[in-house]
Amino acid sequence: MMRLDIRWWPWGVLTLLSLVLVMFFVFYPLGVLFANSVRGEGGEWSLASFAQLASDEDYRAAFRNSLVLGATVTALSIGVGVPFAYMVARYDFPLKNLVAILPILTIVIPEIIVGQSWLLVFGNNGLVTNAFAALGIELPSFYGWTGMIFSMTLVYYTYIYLGVLAALRGFDGQLEEAGLSLGTPPLTTRLRVLVPVVLPAVLVNALVVFTLVVGNFAISMLLGSRVPLLSVMTYNTFVSEMGGSPMLQSAMSMISIAIVAVVLFLQKRVIERKMYTMTQGRAPAAERVGSWQAMAFTGAVGIVVVLSMLPLLVVFLAAFTETSGPVMKWGQWSIGSLARVLGNSPEPIWNSLKFASMATVIGVIFAVLSSYLIIKKKNLLTQWLDYLLVLPLTISGTVLGIALIQSFNAGWIVLAGTSAIMVLCYTVRRLPFAVRNASSTLFNIPDSIEEASISLGVSPLMTLFKVVLPAMRASIASAAILMWLTTVSELSASIVVYTGGLETMPIAIFRQVDGGRLGLASAYGAALVTVILLPIVVAVKVFRIQLFSSR
Amino acid sequence: MASITLDKLVKQFAGQTVLQSLSLHVPDGAFFTLLGPSGCGKTTLLRCIAGFHEPDAGRILFDRDDVTTTPAHRRDIGMVFQDYALFPDKSAFDNVAYGLRARGVRGDEMRRRVGDALDKVGLHALASRLPAQMSGGQRQRVALARALVIRPRVLLMDEPLSNLDAKMRLQMRDVILDLVREANITTVFVTHDQEEALAMSDQIALMERGAVAQLGSPEALYATPDNAYVADFIGSANVLPVTVTSVDAGGRLRYRFAGCEFDGTPGDGVDRGEARLIARPEELSLTAASPSVANGIEGKVLRRQYLGAKTAYRIAIADAAELRVELPSGHAAGGIQTGAQVQVLIPERSRVVAA
Numbered sequence: 001m002m003r004l005d006i007r008w009w010p011w012g013v014l015t016l017l018s019l020v021l022v023m024f025f026v027f028y029p030l031g032v033l034f035a036n037s038v039r040g041e042g043g044e045w046s047l048a049s050f051a052q053l054a055s056d057e058d059y060r061a062a063f064r065n066s067l068v069l070g071a072t073v074t075a076l077s078i079g080v081g082v083p084f085a086y087m088v089a090r091y092d093f094p095l096k097n098l099v100a101i102l103p104i105l106t107i108v109i110p111e112i113i114v115g116q117s118w119l120l121v122f123g124n125n126g127l128v129t130n131a132f133a134a135l136g137i138e139l140p141s142f143y144g145w146t147g148m149i150f151s152m153t154l155v156y157y158t159y160i161y162l163g164v165l166a167a168l169r170g171f172d173g174q175l176e177e178a179g180l181s182l183g184t185p186p187l188t189t190r191l192r193v194l195v196p197v198v199l200p201a202v203l204v205n206a207l208v209v210f211t212l213v214v215g216n217f218a219i220s221m222l223l224g225s226r227v228p229l230l231s232v233m234t235y236n237t238f239v240s241e242m243g244g245s246p247m248l249q250s251a252m253s254m255i256s257i258a259i260v261a262v263v264l265f266l267q268k269r270v271i272e273r274k275m276y277t278m279t280q281g282r283a284p285a286a287e288r289v290g291s292w293q294a295m296a297f298t299g300a301v302g303i304v305v306v307l308s309m310l311p312l313l314v315v316f317l318a319a320f321t322e323t324s325g326p327v328m329k330w331g332q333w334s335i336g337s338l339a340r341v342l343g344n345s346p347e348p349i350w351n352s353l354k355f356a357s358m359a360t361v362i363g364v365i366f367a368v369l370s371s372y373l374i375i376k377k378k379n380l381l382t383q384w385l386d387y388l389l390v391l392p393l394t395i396s397g398t399v400l401g402i403a404l405i406q407s408f409n410a411g412w413i414v415l416a417g418t419s420a421i422m423v424l425c426y427t428v429r430r431l432p433f434a435v436r437n438a439s440s441t442l443f444n445i446p447d448s449i450e451e452a453s454i455s456l457g458v459s460p461l462m463t464l465f466k467v468v469l470p471a472m473r474a475s476i477a478s479a480a481i482l483m484w485l486t487t488v489s490e491l492s493a494s495i496v497v498y499t500g501g502l503e504t505m506p507i508a509i510f511r512q513v514d515g516g517r518l519g520l521a522s523a524y525g526a527a528l529v530t531v532i533l534l535p536i537v538v539a540v541k542v543f544r545i546q547l548f549s550s551r
Numbered sequence: 552m553a554s555i556t557l558d559k560l561v562k563q564f565a566g567q568t569v570l571q572s573l574s575l576h577v578p579d580g581a582f583f584t585l586l587g588p589s590g591c592g593k594t595t596l597l598r599c600i601a602g603f604h605e606p607d608a609g610r611i612l613f614d615r616d617d618v619t620t621t622p623a624h625r626r627d628i629g630m631v632f633q634d635y636a637l638f639p640d641k642s643a644f645d646n647v648a649y650g651l652r653a654r655g656v657r658g659d660e661m662r663r664r665v666g667d668a669l670d671k672v673g674l675h676a677l678a679s680r681l682p683a684q685m686s687g688g689q690r691q692r693v694a695l696a697r698a699l700v701i702r703p704r705v706l707l708m709d710e711p712l713s714n715l716d717a718k719m720r721l722q723m724r725d726v727i728l729d730l731v732r733e734a735n736i737t738t739v740f741v742t743h744d745q746e747e748a749l750a751m752s753d754q755i756a757l758m759e760r761g762a763v764a765q766l767g768s769p770e771a772l773y774a775t776p777d778n779a780y781v782a783d784f785i786g787s788a789n790v791l792p793v794t795v796t797s798v799d800a801g802g803r804l805r806y807r808f809a810g811c812e813f814d815g816t817p818g819d820g821v822d823r824g825e826a827r828l829i830a831r832p833e834e835l836s837l838t839a840a841s842p843s844v845a846n847g848i849e850g851k852v853l854r855r856q857y858l859g860a861k862t863a864y865r866i867a868i869a870d871a872a873e874l875r876v877e878l879p880s881g882h883a884a885g886g887i888q889t890g891a892q893v894q895v896l897i898p899e900r901s902r903v904v905a906a
Binding site: 445446448449451452453454455456457458459460466467470471473 | 601602603622623624625627628629630632633634636637638639640641649650653654694697698701707
C-alpha cells in the first residue's frame, strides 16, 4: 500500500513541512560536513585531509585507543550486566526491588556528573585518595585508562542489563521444561535453551554500548587526560581549526560516522539473523534463594546501586565543602561555592533552563506530529521522514555540533552565536528519543478511534486534537520529561556550538573542572542535578506518570 | 433516515480489485446485512459508504444526495466498530456526548439526550466509567449509544458482535435490533456469521470476491440459493455434480446422477447439461434399501452421529460421493446404525442450479 496517493490537506502539507525541516536541519549539515571533508585548502576536490590523518601517528593512536576502550568497556559491561540481569530475572532475594531504580539513575545522572564525581573520589585530592594518603599509601593514578574504564562501565552496563533482562522476562519458561522433559540435564538445558534467546540481546546492546563509548565525550575529556581518543581529538581539532579551513575536523567526523555506520550495519545483521520471537512469553517464576546466596545477591545489588548513586551524593557533598583554589577541604562545610555560583555567575543556570525548555517544547511538538504522520498516515514521504529522523542517533554529539556550526555560521542563515543554535542542537540531538517515545504509544492507539470521531462529525485535523492527543497525553508527558532531562545535561554537541554568553551548566561544569575549580564545578553540578530531578519527582508524585514504562 | 444507493462501485488496492462494479439499493429503514467470508470486500464496501475509502469509480447516494466525494465527517453517519473504538480517556458519558458536542448541542439538551441514550442501552449507572472499567458488552452498548444519539441518516456496523463471547453475542443481537427498530434507522450491518445474518436482517447481500453473489431476504437465501456458493455459505448443503436431461416450462426438471434419473426443481438460468444439485441435510430422508423408490439413491451409512434434537448420518453413495442427512432424533429411521444399507430420498423440491 506504499503508493504516492497523498491527500495534500492537511497531512500532505504537514508531512512536506516536516520533511523540509528535517532535511534542512539534519540532512543538510551532514552534507556540508561531507563536502568539507573531501575538499582541499583551495576548495578543490581532494582526499588530502584523510591522507593527512592516515599518516598522523597521534591520530592512528587515538583511533586504536578508542576502539580498544570501546571493546574493553563493552566486555566489562557484558560481564556486569548479564549476570546481574540473570540474577534479577530468575531469583528472588531481599532488597531486590532496589534494582528498579537503576535504569532511571543512568538516564538521570549526566555523564559529566559521573566523571566529575569519580574525580572527586579517586582523583588527585579526591576523598579516597586523600584518605589513603593519610595512611601513607599512594593510590595509582585514576586519570587515563583506569578512570575511564571504571566510570564508563558503571554508566553503560545498564544498557546490557536492561536488554538482557527484557529478553529473559520475555522468555518462555516452557521451553526449558520441554528441554528437561526430553532428557537433557538441567544445566545443559539452561545453556542450550537460554543462550540463543539471550545472545541476540547481548550482541545488539553490546554494539550500542560500543558506539556510545567511542562517541563519549564528557568522561573521556575529564578523565582521559593523557590518552588520545577520537572524540576528544575531534573536539580539539575543531577548537584549533576555528576560523581556518575545517578540513581535518570534517574528515575526523566522517570517520566517526563511518565507525557508527559499520556498527549499525552489524547490528542490523544480528537483528535479522538472530532475533527469535517468543510466541508465548511466560517467564519462569523467580526462585527464592538460600541464606548465603541471598546475602551474596543482595550484596551485589547493593554495591551496584550504591556505586551508581554515589555521583549524586558526592556532587552535593562537594558543593557544600569548603574549598581553597583547587583544594577541597573535605569535612569542612561551607556554602561558599554555591553562593559564588548563584550570586556571581548564575547565567549558565538560566541558559540551561531556557535552551532545554525551548528544545523540549519544540522537540515534543515535532516528535508528536511526525510520529503521528509516520504511523497513522503512512506513505512514501512519511517513510523518508522516518529514516531521516533516525539519522541523529548515528552521529556523536561532537560530530553533530561540528556539522551544525559549519552549516549555520555563514551564508544566508546565520545561527552561530545565537541561542537558536543551542536550541537547535539540543532538539536535533534528542529528537529520535522523543519520536520513539511518542511512536510507541501511537502504535497502541487503534485507527478506529479516529474513524469513530470522524464518523461522529469531527474533521480529521480536529480529531487529532480532540481524540488522539488526549489519548496519548501520558506519553507526551513522559517524552517531554525525557527530552528535558537529556537536553539539560547535553554537553558534547553544545560545547562545540556555544560561544560567550551561551554557556550552559554542563559546559560550566566542564570548564570549572578543566580549570581545577572542583568546588565551583560541584556547585553547578548540584544545580544541574536539582533541575533534572525536580520535574521527575513532580511528574511521578503529582501527576502519577509512569516514566520509562514504555522502554 | 435515508435509503442508500450504490451505483457500479469499483475499488482497487495496490492493483487488486476489491469491489468490482458493485450496485446495491438499501431501502429506507431496512436492516441490511453484508455477509461473506473474510476478503470478500464487505468491510471495504462499508468503509466506502462511511467515506473512509473513496471508490475509484461509481457513485454513492443517500436518498438522492450524491455523497461519493463528501468527506466522512460530513456524511452524517453513525458507525459501530468491531473493537468498539471508544475514546480511552473519556467516560461513557463523554463518549456518547462527543458527537452531540461536535454538532453544537450543549447544556441541558445535550445532557438529556446523552442520558436518554445511556438509559436505552441500560448503562445509566455507569455514565462516569472509563472504557477500561467496562466489560466488552458494556463497551459495545456505549458504542451503540454514541452512534445513535446523533440520530444519523444511516447506521453502519462493522462486525460489532465478533469480539463478544457467544452468550453476550445473542443478547446483543436483541439489543441492537430493539434500538434500530425503535429509531427506525437504515442500518448496514457487516458480518461473516451467517446465523447472525439470518437472525437479524430484513435483507442480506451475500458477497463473493467483490461482487454480490445473491441478494434477498434470509428466507430466500436459505430456501432458494442461486448457486452452490450461496447454498454452502448459508446453512450447510450437499452439493452434487449432476447432468440435467430436461427442463420444462412448468418449473420441473429431470437430472441424472450415477446413471439414475431424478426429478428436481430448476434454479434460475439452469439449462440442460452440467449442473449442481443442492440438497439441505434436513430435506433428505432415509428409507430401507429395498424396494427401490422414485428419487431414491442407494447408500451405506458411514457414521451415525447423535446430536441431541437431531441425528446426522454420513452416507456413502455412488461415484465416491457422500451425503449428509439430518433427521429429527425421534424419527422412525432413528434406529439406522453405522454400516446399514439404506436409500436416501432426494425430494423433488431440491434445487438444481447452474454449475
